[in-house]
Structures are given as structure tokens and as C-alpha cells.
Amino acid sequence: MKAAKRKKLEAKGWKVGSVEDFLGLSPEEVAYIELKHSLSNSLKERRTRKKLSQVEVAKIVKTSQSRVAKMEAGDPSVSIDLLVKSLLALGASPKEVAKAIA
């Protein structure tokens, strides 16, 4: 990887070394990423199923469209907390959140 690209990715919050050497990720790092990815997908699925725009979801969740986009993209700047709160705000039950994770 070229230094410039690495720098750009690191600026975005990714741990470049560990992503590049994917097989070298600790099991819990992998698990954390997977878990977050599952929640992101679940959120996007819920939104599209309801035929809502990101702007509409942002209103419901009391955040901004850009943050909704980042949530769905699994951006490293968004926490599991926010993903879970958003799912709940969209009407998901804890059981459904659990289902999304597993």
C-alpha cells in the first residue's frame, strides 16, 4: 500500500495495518467489526423496507442525514450505541436487535 493511501485511510479512523493484514486481526477485533456490520445492514434493511429516506430516518432518530449515511456505511466514527438506539427508535425490539447481531 502506498503511503498516501495509508495515510488517508488512517485519517478516516481505520487501523490500516490490521485491516491490511486481515488474517492477523485478533478474534475479538473481527467479532466487533462483524457485529457492527450486522447492525449497519439491519438498519439499512429496516429503512428501505419502510421506504424511508435517510433524511426521514434522521428525523425519527434525531440525528442528521450524514450520520445516518455513516451508520449504514459502518463508518468507524459511529458507535454500536448509536446503531442500537437507532434500531430501537425505528421500532425494533431488543429481541430483533439480537437477531440482527447473530
Place this chain on the structure above:
Amino acid sequence: MKAAKRKKLEAKGWKVGSVEDFLGLSPEEVAYIELKHSLSNSLKERRTRKKLSQVEVAKIVKTSQSRVAKMEAGDPSVSIDLLVKSLLALGASPKEVAKAIA
């Protein structure tokens, strides 16, 4: 509730009005609290099952004993993020995290 007690609780991060009027909590607030409580319990159970002290868990999770205590107590200052990361660090799989939530 006396003003002094209310103030103390609010200083700790609790929304006093909504806790006091428990039945008036929005469903998603209730769900969020339940979910967090489930994770707290799961964490404590894992720790005690392994016969670890909070200090030992703190080492594993790379945090402090006081934060572990707060996690187990479901303190409002701890995020779902930290609870999940801690569970994963203690060897839980995403599936097991999901089971804890549901």
C-alpha cells in the same frame, strides 16, 4: 422525591423524571435500558463463572477496576460499545452477545 435526592441522581446521569414515572418511559427508552442491563448481567456472569476479580478482568479488557464495576452496575456512564467490547474480550462470540441481549 425530595429536591436534594433528585439533584444527586441527576448529577449521576439519570433522567429522574422518566425513571420516577417509569410507566411513562418511551418503549425505546425501556428497551435500551433493558438491553444494557442484559449485557451488564452477562458480563458479571462471565466474570464470576471464570472466577476472576474485577481487577483481572480490567487487565484483560484494558481498562480499570472502577470501570468494570460501573459496567456491571449498568452505570449510565458506560456505553453499550464498551460492554460489547468487554464481552468479546472475555471470549464471547457475537452469537453469545446476541443471546445475552435477547
Place this chain on the structure above:
DNA sequence: TGCCAATATGTCAAATATGACATAAACTAC
């Protein structure tokens, strides 16, 4: 009782997440 390990509580500076905003890019329909 006193001693010791474990757990709980309070505080705070530093780290991280957040909403908001601007703006860019992608998509549709005309």
C-alpha cells in the same frame, strides 16, 4: 475485633462520538 482482598463511588483530563453543516457524487425522470 482487625486485617486484607474485593468491590463500589466520585472525580477529572484526555480521548472519542455526536449533530450539524457544506458540498460532492449517484440516481431518476424528463
Place this chain on the structure above:
DNA sequence: GTAGTTTATGTCATATTTGACATATTGGCA
């Protein structure tokens, strides 16, 4: 094409979370 809508990306001041520390409280046990 281009006008309108949706989604993505970048940035930043503010808010929240964090680890660490001190200290208090609890729970045995000799």
C-alpha cells in the same frame, strides 16, 4: 442534456465516554 432527489464524504465545535486515580465500602476470615 439538466433539474430534482437521495446518498456519500469531509470537517468541526460540542458533548459524551474513557481510563485512571483516590477513596470508601463491603465481605470474609483469623
